[in-house]
Amino acid sequence: MARFCDVALPVPLDQSFTYRFEGAEPAVGVRVVVPFRQQKLSGIVVAVHDSPPSVEAKLILRVLDTEPVLNEQLLELGRWIAGYYIAPIGEVYRTMLPLNAEFRRAHGYRITERGQEALYASAEIGSSLRAKKDTEHQMLEYAVLNHLADGEVVREQSLRSATQASREIFRTMLSKKWIDREDLSAVRDATRTVSVAALKEITGKINANQEAILLALKAAGGRLRVDAMRDLEANGKPVPRSTLSTLVKRDIVEIVEEPAGFRISSLKPRKLEFLFTPAQQDALRFINTGVDSGKFTSALLHGVTGSGKTAVYLSAMQEVLGAGRSAILLVPEIGLTPAVAADLHEVFGEQVAILHSGLSDDERAEQWHQIRRGEKRIVVGTRSAVFAPVSDLALLIVDEEHDHSYKQEEVPRYHARDVAVVRAKMAGATVVLGSATPSMETYFNAEKGKYALLSLPGRVQARPLPEVEVIDMRLEFQETGHESVLSRKLVEEVNERLERGEQAMILLNRRGFANFVLCRACGKTIQCRNCAIALTFHKRDRKLMCHYCGYLAPVPRTCPECHSEHIQFFGMGSEKLEELLHGAFPKARIGRLDRDTVRGRDDLENILTALHHGEIDLLVGTQMIAKGHDIHGVTLVGVVGADAALGMPDFRAAERTFQLLTQVAGRAGRGNTPGKVLMQSYHPDHYVVDYAAKHDFQGFYEKESRLRSWMHYPPYTSLANVLVRSDRVNNALTWSGLIGKWFETVPHEGVRVMGPAAAPIERLKNDYRYHFILKSRSREQLNSVLRALIAFSSAKKIPRTAVIVDVDALSLM
Numbered sequence: 001m002a003r004f005c006d007v008a009l010p011v012p013l014d015q016s017f018t019y020r021f022e023g024a025e026p027a028v029g030v031r032v033v034v035p036f037r038q039q040k041l042s043g044i045v046v047a048v049h050d051s052p053p054s055v056e057a058k059l060i061l062r063v064l065d066t067e068p069v070l071n072e073q074l075l076e077l078g079r080w081i082a083g084y085y086i087a088p089i090g091e092v093y094r095t096m097l098p099l100n101a102e103f104r105r106a107h108g109y110r111i112t113e114r115g116q117e118a119l120y121a122s123a124e125i126g127s128s129l130r131a132k133k134d135t136e137h138q139m140l141e142y143a144v145l146n147h148l149a150d151g152e153v154v155r156e157q158s159l160r161s162a163t164q165a166s167r168e169i170f171r172t173m174l175s176k177k178w179i180d181r182e183d184l185s186a187v188r189d190a191t192r193t194v195s196v197a198a199l200k201e202i203t204g205k206i207n208a209n210q211e212a213i214l215l216a217l218k219a220a221g222g223r224l225r226v227d228a229m230r231d232l233e234a235n236g237k238p239v240p241r242s243t244l245s246t247l248v249k250r251d252i253v254e255i256v257e258e259p260a261g262f263r264i265s266s267l268k269p270r271k272l273e274f275l276f277t278p279a280q281q282d283a284l285r286f287i288n289t290g291v292d293s294g295k296f297t298s299a300l301l302h303g304v305t306g307s308g309k310t311a312v313y314l315s316a317m318q319e320v321l322g323a324g325r326s327a328i329l330l331v332p333e334i335g336l337t338p339a340v341a342a343d344l345h346e347v348f349g350e351q352v353a354i355l356h357s358g359l360s361d362d363e364r365a366e367q368w369h370q371i372r373r374g375e376k377r378i379v380v381g382t383r384s385a386v387f388a389p390v391s392d393l394a395l396l397i398v399d400e401e402h403d404h405s406y407k408q409e410e411v412p413r414y415h416a417r418d419v420a421v422v423r424a425k426m427a428g429a430t431v432v433l434g435s436a437t438p439s440m441e442t443y444f445n446a447e448k449g450k451y452a453l454l455s456l457p458g459r460v461q462a463r464p465l466p467e468v469e470v471i472d473m474r475l476e477f478q479e480t481g482h483e484s485v486l487s488r489k490l491v492e493e494v495n496e497r498l499e500r501g502e503q504a505m506i507l508l509n510r511r512g513f514a515n516f517v518l519c520r521a522c523g524k525t526i527q528c529r530n531c532a533i534a535l536t537f538h539k540r541d542r543k544l545m546c547h548y549c550g551y552l553a554p555v556p557r558t559c560p561e562c563h564s565e566h567i568q569f570f571g572m573g574s575e576k577l578e579e580l581l582h583g584a585f586p587k588a589r590i591g592r593l594d595r596d597t598v599r600g601r602d603d604l605e606n607i608l609t610a611l612h613h614g615e616i617d618l619l620v621g622t623q624m625i626a627k628g629h630d631i632h633g634v635t636l637v638g639v640v641g642a643d644a645a646l647g648m649p650d651f652r653a654a655e656r657t658f659q660l661l662t663q664v665a666g667r668a669g670r671g672n673t674p675g676k677v678l679m680q681s682y683h684p685d686h687y688v689v690d691y692a693a694k695h696d697f698q699g700f701y702e703k704e705s706r707l708r709s710w711m712h713y714p715p716y717t718s719l720a721n722v723l724v725r726s727d728r729v730n731n732a733l734t735w736s737g738l739i740g741k742w743f744e745t746v747p748h749e750g751v752r753v754m755g756p757a758a759a760p761i762e763r764l765k766n767d768y769r770y771h772f773i774l775k776s777r778s779r780e781q782l783n784s785v786l787r788a789l790i791a792f793s794s795a796k797k798i799p800r801t802a803v804i805v806d807v808d809a810l811s812l813m
């Protein structure tokens with residue numbers, strides 16, 4: 001008889017753990033709470049069996065669900081992710097389930113007898129007993145003991161904020177046995193419900209208070225949330241709470257528990273106010289046919305900017321909903337503004353769940369339950385929405401499939417686009433990857449016939465793509481005799497738009513004011529304390545900032561190295577460009593869009609709305625301005641430093657720059673007036689600039705494809721980046737050395753290994769970093785070498801978190 005189950009726990013270990021259970025057998029896919037190394041963890045049951053493990057199995061503490069939270073298909077998808085991305089299965093399942101709100105890990109401390117004695121002693125004799133020790137440390141210990149004196153358990157969080165004690169203090173106090181640590185992890189109800197009063201039959205005499213409740217119930221169609229009845233009045237006085245209980249006792253009303261947020265409403269199909277172009281119709285027909293076939297179908301929808309891809313997605317999704325099935329639309333981080341959400345509600349009514357990063361844990365959990373119960377059949381969301389537990393999945397769409405926000409840059413390092421394809425395959429669904437600038441991988445797959453290629457080659461309403469002019473900034477320098485940020489042509493064209501009441505955008509893909517601070521006397525640039533990165537000067541905040549770890553430093557008056565006063569600011573960011581534009585166009589209303597001006601979701605919305613309403617004439621910003629915005633008044637786009645990123649030591653630099661240039665150019669001329677683009681460049685004959693200027697995706701793809709093939713880079717090989725990191729440089733060196741030796745001695749046929757080498761960013765967030773790049777034409781060989789590598793590291797006692805395996809890495813930095 002089955003008495004054991006294997007549980008996947010959210011710990012950085014590539015295995016599941018066996019526990020014993022008593023009583024009813026838990027189903028595979030439910031959550032359980034188990035003891036794990038002095039703490040309680042919540043994990044997923046992945047198997048139930050009767051074979052006892054070699055060491056005695058501990059008992060499961062609690063089963064959290066009556067039904068699986070991960071069905072067989074999602075469990076399988078998780079196994080695929082763990083295998084493909086070499087990620088611990090428990091961490092994969094944790095990522096797939098946004099239910100953190102329902103199991104909170106926490107711990108606290110309680111004073112021991114020995115602690116009470118120490119507290120007493122210190123009050124008696126003062127500090128002389130422990131005078132040798134650092135007095136600050138001692139004061140903190142005393143403060144902690146004092147706070148715990150009444151013997152209650154106090155959460156670490158509150159203890160720390162009350163006493164300012166660090167983890168180190170707790171650690172030493174634990175080792176002296178002055179305090180005990182206790183696990184306070186708590187389970188909250190998995191399904192949120194609300195109490196609803198439902199009208200049954202009215203019999204007998206009814207008084208005024210009772211009548212007030214019954215009237216409210218009738219007005220609401222016989223059902224009303226109990227908490228909504230609090231404000232009811234009869235004869236000018238509030239209705240007492242006991243009245244409802246009386247009605248329940250008399251069997252006139254009953255109280256039922258219903259899932260929170262549950263509302264039934266019918267779909268009101270929205271009429272599209274235009275006719276589809278023939279290309280849109282063809283694409284839609286292909287998608288609908290795929291959905292109807294019930295077989296796995298995959299397509300790339302390659303449509304130029306402004307070709308009406310979104311309309312195709314929405315139409316296909318309405319079709320799916322009409323058939324009573326489900327669809328998921330993935331959008332990049334920045335695509336989900338409140339305005340987009342409002343549109344989606346208009347099209348899909350109550351049936352759409354919108355999952356964005358602004359949701360609280362509770363809201364996210366609630367949406368998740370609604371989706372799983374089948375109350376929401378359309379899901380729109382960022383990366384992790386690919387795991388939405390919809391029933392009867394028919395269609396998965398990945399909008400702007402080239403966008404890097406689909407890659408999770410922490411464990412598990414999955415790419416939501418690729419997971420979407422795999423999930424669709426498992427579900428027999430249709431998957432559509434859409435973009436004006438498809439990634440090299442996706443276009444390669446389409447070329448090979450792995451995905452069908454659907455194209456929308458022109459803009460809607462036969463609007464032309466904008467004319468692009470490349471401005472050679474070397475000539476500009478020769479002709480004007482000085483270095484300028486804005487070319488004469490750009491200034492002239494912006495002025496023209498301002499005079500005509502049209503709008504312009506200027507892209508400079510770097511935020512801040514000055515991107516490095518240099519001492520003229522000793523030549524040192526000021527670096528981040530935690531990273532090998534130059535700090536950026538932010539003028540409005542009067543701070544130096546690290547764009548990698550967020551470290552802030554005051555602006556120094558003298559050089560920290562040589563104390564000279566010759567500190568100077570160099571380079572140009574969007575904040576400085578904005579200041580410059582104010583000088584050049586004093587009458588223009590200028591807005592800025594970057595991560596410094598967009599801190600909350602409302603900020604983005606406000607800027608875009610102002611642009612929509614013509615309240616901004618000129619918008620300057622980073623790549624955020626290039627993303628999907630459909631603003632009809634914009635007729636000019638300027639690009640400052642078009643090729644700045646081409647010099648990065650990264651094989652995707654060309655692809656990324658091409659995408660950025662094409663996307664930003666695509667913001668111009670989306671209304672009735674044709675658009676124009678000015679690209680300022682110091683390398684005007686670079687193929688990336690050239691193909692972007694000609695709107696020639698095909699040309700770019702072919703050229704880039706040849707280079708990738710010669711250099712053995714994706715999509716021609718599979719690539720993984722293995723990063724070895726530690727906050728101690730010696731560990732990082734020793735471990736990467738060990739792994740390097742191991743590669744020399746073990747056979748790794750078909751897999752090329754480069755490294756160890758210092759990572760391009762040698763130190764990041766306090767860690768020293770070395771890396772290996774592995775390439776192979778065979779995915780299987782690559783992954784088996786990676787698995788062997790993980791086993792070797794664990795045998796050598798290298799911490800699992802010190803070896804980061806990034807399969808299909810997007811960034812090698």
Ligand SMILES: Nc1ncnc2c1ncn2[C@@H]1O[C@H](COP(=O)(O)OP(=O)(O)OP(=O)(O)O)[C@@H](O)[C@H]1O
Nearest residue numbers: 274275276277305306307308309310311436460628
């Ligand atoms: N057939 C059509 N006729 C007229 N207008 C259309 C048609 N299809 C879509 N539109 C409108 O054209 C505009 C651009 O469409 P949409 O935003 O879907 O383009 P897109 O291909 O997603 O662009 P991008 O890739 O640049 O984000 C929208 O305002 C949309 O409502």
Ligand SMILES: [Zn+2]
Nearest residue numbers: 528531546549
């Ligand atoms: Zn830093």
